[in-house]
Amino acid sequence: MIDFDNTEIAFRDKNNYALKKARWLFSLVGSDVLVKTGSVLLHGALRMRLPVSWALKPTVFSHFCGGETIDECDPTIQKLGESNVLTILDYSAEGKDNEDDFEYTRQQIQATIDKSVENKHIPYAVFKPSGLARVALLEKVQAGHTLSDSEQQEMDRVKTRFDDIIAYGAKRGVPVMVDSEETWIQEVVDGMVDDLMLRYNKEKPIVFNTLQMYRHDRLAYLKNTIARCREEGVYPAFKLVRGAYMEKEREYARKAGKLSPIYPDKEATDKAFDEATAICLKNADDVAVCIATHNEISCLKAVDVIATGSLPVDHPHISFAQLLGMSDHISYNLAASGYNVCKYVPYGPVKTVVPYLIRRAEENTSVAGQTSRELFLIKKELQRRKSS
Numbered sequence: 001m002i003d004f005d006n007t008e009i010a011f012r013d014k015n016n017y018a019l020k021k022a023r024w025l026f027s028l029v030g031s032d033v034l035v036k037t038g039s040v041l042l043h044g045a046l047r048m049r050l051p052v053s054w055a056l057k058p059t060v061f062s063h064f065c066g067g068e069t070i071d072e073c074d075p076t077i078q079k080l081g082e083s084n085v086l087t088i089l090d091y092s093a094e095g096k097d098n099e100d101d102f103e104y105t106r107q108q109i110q111a112t113i114d115k116s117v118e119n120k121h122i123p124y125a126v127f128k129p130s131g132l133a134r135v136a137l138l139e140k141v142q143a144g145h146t147l148s149d150s151e152q153q154e155m156d157r158v159k160t161r162f163d164d165i166i167a168y169g170a171k172r173g174v175p176v177m178v179d180s181e182e183t184w185i186q187e188v189v190d191g192m193v194d195d196l197m198l199r200y201n202k203e204k205p206i207v208f209n210t211l212q213m214y215r216h217d218r219l220a221y222l223k224n225t226i227a228r229c230r231e232e233g234v235y236p237a238f239k240l241v242r243g244a245y246m247e248k249e250r251e252y253a254r255k256a257g258k259l260s261p262i263y264p265d266k267e268a269t270d271k272a273f274d275e276a277t278a279i280c281l282k283n284a285d286d287v288a289v290c291i292a293t294h295n296e297i298s299c300l301k302a303v304d305v306i307a308t309g310s311l312p313v314d315h316p317h318i319s320f321a322q323l324l325g326m327s328d329h330i331s332y333n334l335a336a337s338g339y340n341v342c343k344y345v346p347y348g349p350v351k352t353v354v355p356y357l358i359r360r361a362e363e364n365t366s367v368a369g370q371t372s373r374e375l376f377l378i379k380k381e382l383q384r385r386k387s388s
């Protein structure tokens with residue numbers, strides 16, 4: 001039986017200094033006022049091009065990110081790997097909107113695929129669709145508006161970029177996860193990823209789509225995709241998440257006078273997440289799944305389905321994932337019991353990773369239970385070390 005309260009395993013690669021720093025950080029992000037003020041100040045400083053790296057790099061950045069470049073992530077990859085926790089390098093430049101940036105991002109993703117080939121601690125690559133395409137363009141395509149000739153060419157380049165990355169992953173044997181985005185562009189992304197699954201998942205799962213289970217249409221989507229992939233003789237592959245844009249989605253639907261795409265409450269989201277997980281696990285022979293969550297109950301339920309189905313804990317089609325700097329008690333305890341576990345390790349220049357860092361801080365504040373849980377476990381471990 002997995003014990004997520006085992007802090008000795010959870011924090012075994014953190015010395016007292018690192019733990020105290022984490023305690024300080026989670027105490028800070030636990031304060032709603034501090035996080036709100038901090039993010040306003042940070043956005044302002046970036047707009048005014050004030051230097052912020054000196055303050056962020058040794059603190060929030062070093063806790064939640066691997067480094068500014070792929071090679072700077074080496075010590076983090078190595079350290080996680082020593083506890084059998086694997087790495088997914090996540091190039092985290094956000095809010096880009098020109099072709100040069102998109103091309104640069106494509107090269108970065110392909111470089112993470114190369115890194116995966118040479119490093120056994122990196123099983124997957126990942127990318128965020130909005131790192132490769134203009135959101136306004138995807139929105140226009142999804143809304144069914146007519147594209148100008150130059151927009152059509154731009155959209156063709158987006159498809160080529162997606163295809164190049166997945167083809168490169170397939171050639172080098174590295175599966176690639178595609179992150180999910182807001183509903184107003186996700187349909188276009190789904191279309192491209194579904195197509196790529198049919199083309200590249202013939203021999204093994206290469207491209208993974210991400211399903212946000214806070215959406216009430218995703219269980220049906222999951223079942224339909226599995227059925228279609230089976231008809232076509234390819235491996236369906238999914239990363240399951242609850243979803244990161246709840247407030248934005250509700251606001252967008254309200255303004256558009258539409259029904260919200262999100263379940264009305266957390267319980268319904270939890271139920272859908274666990275049901276989707278169970279469907280994938282019970283079909284693990286030909287369905288690949290990455291259970292990406294910081295929710296202990298969902299992880300325990302998944303462990304239970306794996307045990308009931310007598311599946312090997314390290315089944316090649318099953319993995320868990322958490323974000324670097326969060327929920328180590330889940331990652332390290334699952335890994336110590338033999339499950340395949342990954343950490344998303346974001347990297348990129350400090351300035352460009354700021355939106356990611358602010359989201360982490362806000363998420364830790366809005367999910368107050370999560371922060372207090374992290375803090376409780378860190379304090380428990382410090383106390384345990386003191387008394388031993």
Ligand SMILES: Cc1cc2nc3c(=O)[nH]c(=O)nc-3n(C[C@H](O)[C@H](O)[C@H](O)COP(=O)(O)OP(=O)(O)OC[C@H]3O[C@@H](n4cnc5c(N)ncnc54)[C@H](O)[C@@H]3O)c2cc1C
Pocket residue numbers: 178179180181210212214241242243244245246262263264265266267269292293294295321322323344367370
């Ligand atoms: C490795 C990894 C990769 C990720 N990739 C993506 C990605 O590609 N796209 C993406 O959108 N997110 C992604 N996320 C973030 C994820 O969607 C969640 O926002 C985050 O993990 C918190 O959910 P949880 O399952 O960990 O924990 P929990 O704390 O149990 O769940 C919190 C989540 O529950 C849902 N929720 C909360 N309140 C309500 C409510 N009132 N009604 C309905 N639902 C509610 C929301 O989704 C909220 O984020 C990723 C997370 C991880 C760990």
